[in-house]
Amino acid sequence: MPSVTMTVNGQEVSRDVEPRTLLVEFLREHLHLTGTHVGCDTSQCGACVVHVDGASVKACSILAMQAEGGQITTIEGLATNGDLHPMQAAFKEHHGLQCGFCTPGMVMSAVDLLKHDPNPDEDTIRHWLEGNICRCTGYHNIVKAIQHAAKEMRG
Amino acid sequence: MPDTGAPRVLRKEDHRFLTGRGHYTDDLNRPGQLYAAFVRAENAHAKLNAVNVEAARKAPGVVAVFTGKDMEADGVGSLPCGWVVTDKNGSPHKAPPHWPLARDKVRYVGDHIAVVIAESIMQARDAAELVEVDVEALDANANPAKALEGAPAVHDDAADNLCYDWELGDKAAVDEAFAKAHHVSKMELKNNRLIPNAIEPRAAIGEYDPGTDEYTLYSTSQNPHLLRLILCAFVLNLPEHKVRIVAPDVGGGFGSKIFCYAEETVCTWAAKKVGRPIKWTAGRDESFSSDAHGRDHVTHAELAMDQDGKFLALKVDTIANLGAYLSSFATAVPTYLYGTLLAGQYKTPAVHCNVKGVFTNTAPVDAYRGAGRPEATYVIERLVERAARDMKMDPAEIRRRNFIQPNEFPYQTPVALTYDSGQYELALDEALKMIDYQGFPQRRQESERKGKLRGIGFSAYIEACGIAPSKVVGSLGAGVGLWESGQVRFNATGSISVFTGSHSHGQGHETTFAQVVAERFGVPVENVDVVHGDTGRIAMGMGTYGSRSLAVGGSAIVRACDKIVEKGKKIAAHMLEASVDDIEFDAGTFRVAGTDKQKSIGEIAFAAYVPHDYPEDVEPGLDETAFYDPANFTYPSGVHIAEVEIDPDTGETKIVDWVAVDDFGKVVNPMIVEGQVHGGIAQGVGQALLEECVYDEMGQLVTGSYQDYCMPRADDLPSFRVAMTETPCPHNPLGAKGCGEAGAIAAPAALMNAVTDALGTDEIAMPATREKVWRVAQARLTPAAAE
Numbered sequence: 001m002p003s004v005t006m007t008v009n010g011q012e013v014s015r016d017v018e019p020r021t022l023l024v025e026f027l028r029e030h031l032h033l034t035g036t037h038v039g040c041d042t043s044q045c046g047a048c049v050v051h052v053d054g055a056s057v058k059a060c061s062i063l064a065m066q067a068e069g070g071q072i073t074t075i076e077g078l079a080t081n082g083d084l085h086p087m088q089a090a091f092k093e094h095h096g097l098q099c100g101f102c103t104p105g106m107v108m109s110a111v112d113l114l115k116h117d118p119n120p121d122e123d124t125i126r127h128w129l130e131g132n133i134c135r136c137t138g139y140h141n142i143v144k145a146i147q148h149a150a151k152e153m154r155g
Numbered sequence: 156m157p158d159t160g161a162p163r164v165l166r167k168e169d170h171r172f173l174t175g176r177g178h179y180t181d182d183l184n185r186p187g188q189l190y191a192a193f194v195r196a197e198n199a200h201a202k203l204n205a206v207n208v209e210a211a212r213k214a215p216g217v218v219a220v221f222t223g224k225d226m227e228a229d230g231v232g233s234l235p236c237g238w239v240v241t242d243k244n245g246s247p248h249k250a251p252p253h254w255p256l257a258r259d260k261v262r263y264v265g266d267h268i269a270v271v272i273a274e275s276i277m278q279a280r281d282a283a284e285l286v287e288v289d290v291e292a293l294d295a296n297a298n299p300a301k302a303l304e305g306a307p308a309v310h311d312d313a314a315d316n317l318c319y320d321w322e323l324g325d326k327a328a329v330d331e332a333f334a335k336a337h338h339v340s341k342m343e344l345k346n347n348r349l350i351p352n353a354i355e356p357r358a359a360i361g362e363y364d365p366g367t368d369e370y371t372l373y374s375t376s377q378n379p380h381l382l383r384l385i386l387c388a389f390v391l392n393l394p395e396h397k398v399r400i401v402a403p404d405v406g407g408g409f410g411s412k413i414f415c416y417a418e419e420t421v422c423t424w425a426a427k428k429v430g431r432p433i434k435w436t437a438g439r440d441e442s443f444s445s446d447a448h449g450r451d452h453v454t455h456a457e458l459a460m461d462q463d464g465k466f467l468a469l470k471v472d473t474i475a476n477l478g479a480y481l482s483s484f485a486t487a488v489p490t491y492l493y494g495t496l497l498a499g500q501y502k503t504p505a506v507h508c509n510v511k512g513v514f515t516n517t518a519p520v521d522a523y524r525g526a527g528r529p530e531a532t533y534v535i536e537r538l539v540e541r542a543a544r545d546m547k548m549d550p551a552e553i554r555r556r557n558f559i560q561p562n563e564f565p566y567q568t569p570v571a572l573t574y575d576s577g578q579y580e581l582a583l584d585e586a587l588k589m590i591d592y593q594g595f596p597q598r599r600q601e602s603e604r605k606g607k608l609r610g611i612g613f614s615a616y617i618e619a620c621g622i623a624p625s626k627v628v629g630s631l632g633a634g635v636g637l638w639e640s641g642q643v644r645f646n647a648t649g650s651i652s653v654f655t656g657s658h659s660h661g662q663g664h665e666t667t668f669a670q671v672v673a674e675r676f677g678v679p680v681e682n683v684d685v686v687h688g689d690t691g692r693i694a695m696g697m698g699t700y701g702s703r704s705l706a707v708g709g710s711a712i713v714r715a716c717d718k719i720v721e722k723g724k725k726i727a728a729h730m731l732e733a734s735v736d737d738i739e740f741d742a743g744t745f746r747v748a749g750t751d752k753q754k755s756i757g758e759i760a761f762a763a764y765v766p767h768d769y770p771e772d773v774e775p776g777l778d779e780t781a782f783y784d785p786a787n788f789t790y791p792s793g794v795h796i797a798e799v800e801i802d803p804d805t806g807e808t809k810i811v812d813w814v815a816v817d818d819f820g821k822v823v824n825p826m827i828v829e830g831q832v833h834g835g836i837a838q839g840v841g842q843a844l845l846e847e848c849v850y851d852e853m854g855q856l857v858t859g860s861y862q863d864y865c866m867p868r869a870d871d872l873p874s875f876r877v878a879m880t881e882t883p884c885p886h887n888p889l890g891a892k893g894c895g896e897a898g899a900i901a902a903p904a905a906l907m908n909a910v911t912d913a914l915g916t917d918e919i920a921m922p923a924t925r926e927k928v929w930r931v932a933q934a935r936l937t938p939a940a941a942e
């Protein structure tokens with residue numbers, strides 16, 4: 001089995017994997033980082049979104065080996081020293097989650113949005129989230145949370 | 156929104172979910188765990204001649220392969236349906252066996268044929284491909300509207316595909332009223348079939364301990380105790396005390412995780428056979444094909460009125476698709492949760508409903524958010540809107556004219572239910588104000604100037620939650636009781652553990668229930684932890700469905716709190732050297748009436764566990780359990796109004812405004828309740844505009860992935876304007892009515908009434924997709940264009 005090496009949440013990790021192992025399987029099964037979820041098998045739900053070299057990626061849509069040498073951030077690596085990232089805090093404050101299953105992907109995706117557009121309007125947010133399905137919230141409070149996080153992060 | 160004066164309480168569970176530290180079933184792994192993959196039917200209907208598993212057995216990593224024959228040899232039972240509906244001819248419904256692994260035939264695409272158990276999931280899936288299934292394909296019966304018209308029989312013992320022919324209401328009274336009606340409005344309505352699609356797929360880990368003969372099943376269940384009861388008593392024939400079911404964090408259910416499914420049954424049974432834990436997690440393709448689906452009605456309905464638009468009688472004929480087998484509560488959904496709701500918010504004096512439940516070669520259909528009540532609301536509210544149009548009356552006015560009035564409660568409807576309380580007009584007035592109903596004609600003109608079609612639609616719904624009491628549901632065919640249990644335990648150091656049989660899979664019980672207890676004892680919410688989802692930790696329970704958790708589960712907790720207070724008074728009386736009758740309890744303090752002698756509940760709890768200075772006739776400990784069986788259903792209600800703008804050139808329906816005025820009785824956590832409303836509306840919008848489960852004539856599932864089944868995305872939806880009125884439930888200690896399903900119940904009718912108002916025709920069925928809307932709009936504007 002070939003070996004793969006990457007940096008996950010600031011720590012370098014190497015593992016032997018079957019070549020067909022997806023990045024999401026690598027994170028969940030090999031590193032036991034189960035915060036990244038799997039909600040579909042067609043790369044459409046967005047429950048598995050992580051950051052690869054700073055950009056949001058559906059971790060079910062690439063092989064672990066494609067992330068060789070990459071910098072990966074998962075939901076477990078978003079808070080710093082126990083302080084929630086402003087996006088996580090805003091989701092809590094504005095009830096942007098119910099069952100929590102889509103949440104890690106939503107949060108990671110939303111963090112990436114603000115890198116592209118620090119002041120997105122409602123339409124922009126809704127359009128950006130096209131690749132993240134939530135069955136619980138009706139998105140209302142997710143949109144609100146992202147707007148507030150954006151405000152917070154602009155300072 | 157009633158101002159409770161309380162500060163917003165944020166959710167206790169959020170931190171773990173937001174940091175990726177939740178524990179969903181698939182996140183768990185047991186030592187020595189194996190993985191299961193199922194071999195499923197590719198034909199909708201076929202005779203199983205042979206299942207050859209030899210090649211799969213020899214594949215790398217494979218530990219075992221089992222088929223229906225193996226389960227049959229072990230005496231495994233059929234997955235039961237827990238509610239027996241009586242046919243109008245007096246006989247019980249037909250309930251053909253539903254084997255966890257098929258024995259003689261497969262009856263829908265996705266039906267279970269064999270299970271392969273291997274060291275890794277990839278090995279299990281690879282080997283599943285090697286199982287050779289020799290079938291003789293049979294003609295399929297996939298269209299419920301034709302199931303009774305000589306379609307191929309799904310089951311030999313229901314040759315006409317009829318499960319039951321059920322009726323409710325006084326037919327003679329209805330016929331008489333129709334005979335003298337001034338006008339009759341009629342509609343043909345289809346309630347489209349939906350796939351629940353909780354974002355967490357179903358999963359299970361079965362485990363067996365040969366030392367103690369105990370089983371543990373980790374399952375994505377909404378009701379672990381109920382699942383245990385069904386598994387033990389009906390399917391696997393195991394002693395209940397030897398089976399523990401853990402439903403940890405569960406990622407949404409919407410009904411689809413109530414039922415006892417084949418996969419978890421197989422994992423539990425097979426764990427003993429192979430002597431190792433077995434894990435199965437559904438791929439989304441398996442969720443599409445084998446989660447229980449929802450809705451799927453074909454209905455003809457007629458409403459008779461007098462010349463003033465007063466409703467005289469309603470008659471409803473429905474064919475309800477039950478799928479290939481009866482899922483756990485399938486039979487009750489289109490009968491006792493549908494026909495009984497057909498009075499809506501109105502004083503219609505006579506209602507008659509006839510429902511034919513039919514078998515088809517499609518996945519089982521069972522409760523999905525709202526379960527029967529969205530279907531009932533859709534029939535009533537579409538028909539009432541139609542009646543207003545026929546009678547050239549304002550749709551708000553015709554409703555107002557027929558509402559049950561606040562002073563008429565308790566109100567006995569002609570379809571068995573007795574409504575507890577409600578203020579229907581109050582919600583309507585509030586909603587009209589919020590949406591600026593007066594300004595609608597002008598907004599419509601403005602849209603017309605832009606070449607757009609604008610419409611407004613109402614839905615005034617009634618819901619019945621917390622289905623009960625047990626005695627009544629038992630007399631109607633339910634195989635279970637519908638109480639709930641709650642246990643409240645003060646720990647010696649003053650913190651509180653609450654154990655509830657309700658289950659939270661997004662509803663935020665860990666917060667709401669903690670608030671209820673914290674408020675009663677005057678302690679911070681942080682001091683109260685709510686434990687749920689584990690039959691090993693919670694004594695008993697019935698789980699979460701039908702918006703019952705606060706009204707029934709919360710009430711049980713309140714009763715347990717009352718017992719704590721009663722016992723605390725005895726301990727306080729002893730410590731304060733007073734008579735029990737003189738002890739008052741308020742906000743966490745026991746006080747001798749009229750004095751300043753007092754003890755905090757923390758001191759009492761400590762004394763209860765360190766009983767040095769303690770009354771002789773009182774047991775140590777401060778830990779009380781209560782079971783609560785409600786006196787009646789609760790009846791939330793409300794009015795939703797949707798306003799849409801349709802672009803006739805593209806068929807796009809834009810929801811330009813949505814107001815919801817709901818009455819859930821007393822509300823504990825308004826933030827959580829609003830969230831429930833949003834989510835429910837989104838599912839209702841999905842049903843009305845986007846979602847439809849389609850089987851072709853051969854019974855192949857056409858919409859088997861997110862590429863083909865259109866889930867509501869963020870940019871399909873607007874923000875919603877949500878308000879509440881508050882009419883307390885008079886018969887439970889919290890005054891709460893339930894809020895989980897309201898949005899999904901109200902929304903489809905409101906939206907379709909708006910769309911048809913904009914289009915100027917009722918000739919469009921759900922989902923009103925872009926294509927359908929475009930065709931109708933074009934046909935209307937330029938009658939030849941859409942040909």
Ligand code: FES
Pocket residue numbers: 037038039040041042043044045046047048049058059060061
């Ligand atoms: S798991 Fe659904 S998009 Fe990755």
Ligand code: FES
Pocket residue numbers: 096097098099100101102103133134135136137354406407661
């Ligand atoms: S919070 Fe449950 S799917 Fe989004």
